[in-house]
Amino acid sequence: MSEFTLYIGNKCFSSWSLRPWVAMRHLEIPFEEVLVRLRTPETAANLANVSPTGQVPVLVHKPLNHTGGMVWETLSILEYLADLFPEKKLWPADIGARALARSAATEMHSGFREVRYGWPMNLRRPKGHKPLDAEGEAQRARIEALWRECREKHGKGGPFLFGHFTAADAMYAPVVTRFDTYGGDLAPDTRAYVDAILALPAMRQWYAEAAKEPWPEPGPDE
Ligand SMILES: N[C@@H](CCC(=O)N[C@@H](CS)C(=O)NCC(=O)O)C(=O)O
Numbered sequence: 001m002s003e004f005t006l007y008i009g010n011k012c013f014s015s016w017s018l019r020p021w022v023a024m025r026h027l028e029i030p031f032e033e034v035l036v037r038l039r040t041p042e043t044a045a046n047l048a049n050v051s052p053t054g055q056v057p058v059l060v061h062k063p064l065n066h067t068g069g070m071v072w073e074t075l076s077i078l079e080y081l082a083d084l085f086p087e088k089k090l091w092p093a094d095i096g097a098r099a100l101a102r103s104a105a106t107e108m109h110s111g112f113r114e115v116r117y118g119w120p121m122n123l124r125r126p127k128g129h130k131p132l133d134a135e136g137e138a139q140r141a142r143i144e145a146l147w148r149e150c151r152e153k154h155g156k157g158g159p160f161l162f163g164h165f166t167a168a169d170a171m172y173a174p175v176v177t178r179f180d181t182y183g184g185d186l187a188p189d190t191r192a193y194v195d196a197i198l199a200l201p202a203m204r205q206w207y208a209e210a211a212k213e214p215w216p217e218p219g220p221d222e
Helices: 017-027 042-050 074-084 095-110 114-117 134-155 167-183 188-200 200-210
Strands: 002-009 034-035 058-061 068-070
Touching: 002 017, 017 074, 017 167, 017 200, 034 042, 034 058, 058 074, 074 095, 074 167, 095 134, 095 167, 114 134, 114 167, 134 167, 134 188, 167 188
Parallel strands: 002 034
Antiparallel strands: 002 058, 058 068
16 A cells, blocks of 8 residues: 555546646656546535645645645645655756746746636547637747746756656646647647657556546536
8 A cells, every 4th residue: 555645636627636646657656546526516525525725636645744644735745745755856956957947837836827727628628729818828928938948958858848857847747738639730849848748658547547537528618
């Protein structure tokens, strides 16, 4: 039995859940997962049993007595894993790259609202270009500029934002799915980064499990 339990939502659309899940799977940190089905009349009560915020993801790590074993908020889960597993290099080693990776991850955690709402993650939705409003398009351009900056400055060693896979990639993984679903023809460097994330075996597993979920998929614009 693993020391870790990760509480997540529906794989089809729970974008926040995907972030720590893909990091843990990709980095081969063993964990058990518990899916709390979202968008049902019982969801709020079920989440209240496992999450101090009524939201997922929540990581439970039994040896962590201080908070009853719970770590919540996506970025703080990734930070906790980075502390526990320094050898997994969840943040780049170089201090400058690390600062950029943390800035990019935090910008994602606190922003890009119009992209998130205009292009909601829905892994069952057929691909097709969906324009965003002006604010959303500006945020989309900012995301691509940020990816470009990370890749140009620090991405020489591999296909990810900082070469090897980091917490910044985990934070942008659901955004990658949105670019793939709604973005239409992507700039070549954006396409290459999107394809690198989508090709991860952990991402393929998440997509496959999302496809098997027996519940009705979200509506076309959810
Ligand atoms: N700031 C939170 C956001 C988490 C969040 O919004 N989670 C959604 C699922 S993706 C949720 O639990 N929603 C509760 C619900 O749908 O009832 C984090 O970083 O983890």
